[in-house]
Amino acid sequence: MSKTAIVFIDGNNFYHNVKQMKIKPSYIDIAKLSDFVCANFECKRKLSIYYNSVPSIKDGEPLYYKHMSFLSNIEKLPKFEVKTRKLQRHSTQEVILQKKTLINGLDFCDKCQPLVETMCSDCIGGVKKREKGIDVMIAVDMLDLCVIKNKCNVCILISGDADYIHALDLIKKSGKEVATASVPPGYSYELRDRHKYFILGKNLLIENCLKDYKMI
16 A cells, blocks of 8 residues: 555544444544545555544542543653643623523513522533644644655545534645545534545444443
8 A cells, every 4th residue: 555644533423323222432443433434545645634622620539530531641652742722711701691681581470580590500511622623733734644744555544524624625635545434423524525535433343443441
């Protein structure tokens, strides 16, 4: 195999979709996964880059340090890099204030109004966390490494997210091979319709991509 590939792994997308197949994401050997996908597209892996969001230590020390240990272990793998962004925390106080104003206009009695406000606040919650910027980081890196710096022949994206379509289209237009791989849950039809693809079914993952000491 003379073709070389860089594998871009959308960690959050892969993690959450693998969980839907009743497989523990921590059981997956990311290096085996990368090499297995490259072999399917008949190319040799030059580099894998794993992208992931990082929780705040405010979300709990056990969660934070477990996640950082997970990323550290990936970074130690041969021909691997890890890139991260912090999970963005967004206050919902403005939403709560809007709901409170609405409730005030409904003319509840003095006993009912506090109960309704409490229930409303509990449903909304105080803080929302979401990944922000990872998809842009991946798209920029794919264009930079595959097109501008010309570091490989093949660009492989492990993600089922359709947000990457335009970046992949540009890379393909430059003359590079483009391919995607993902588990069935959340694998965009548009991605599969426009570029080479590889569906990572449950049996394929179990037979080819588990860590040596893990069994399902």
